[in-house]
């Protein structure tokens with residue numbers, strides 16, 4: 695299912711320059727939404743917003759190899775041990791991408807008000823030109839890219855249907871920010887898995 699006004703096209707590169715974002719709208723047939731909601735040890739993290747401590751607008755969890763600890767928005771995460779499902783999904787994505795991952799950040803967007811603001815994943819633990827593979831289950835949400843400097847380029851939008859995969863490579867994190875936009879359309883749950891390789 696696509697969001698109104700968005701026509702998804704499978705493409706080796708969504709970006710016109712300065713990075714690579716591969717989009718595959720039907721990477722996986724199986725729907726693991728309920729399993730992931732129920733089996734994941736979700737955490738409600740906090741963030742600092744204009745001097746106030748508030749809840750992050752989504753739930754998160756971090757799984758991976760024991761040594762793959764990671765600092766994200768000022769929070770240090772020690773990974774939980776891989777579940778069989780997460781390990782299987784990791785292997786499928788490794789085979790498809792030809793890249794290796796040692797951890798996964800899970801994001802649980804409970805409804806339309808959960809979101810993720812503009813950011814780039816350029817933490818030093820991810821290394822130079824990281825490959826980040828982002829797999830989605832559940833409701834489609836608007837995933838957008840915005841160039842850091844070149845204001846003549848319009849935002850690029852895809853809808854992350856259940857089973858779709860976005861792979862960010864090359865200079866993407868250096869030149870582009872991305873987000874999951876808030877929406878006024880009523881939305882059910884969505885779970886997203888971003889596979890990463892943390893240097894240890």
Ligand SMILES: O=C(O)CCC(=O)C(=O)O
Nearest residue numbers: 799801815828874886888
């Ligand atoms: O939920 C998504 O698709 C995006 C997740 C993301 O950008 C992140 O975890 O850094």
Ligand SMILES: [Mn+2]
Nearest residue numbers: 813814815872
């Ligand atoms: Mn990100």
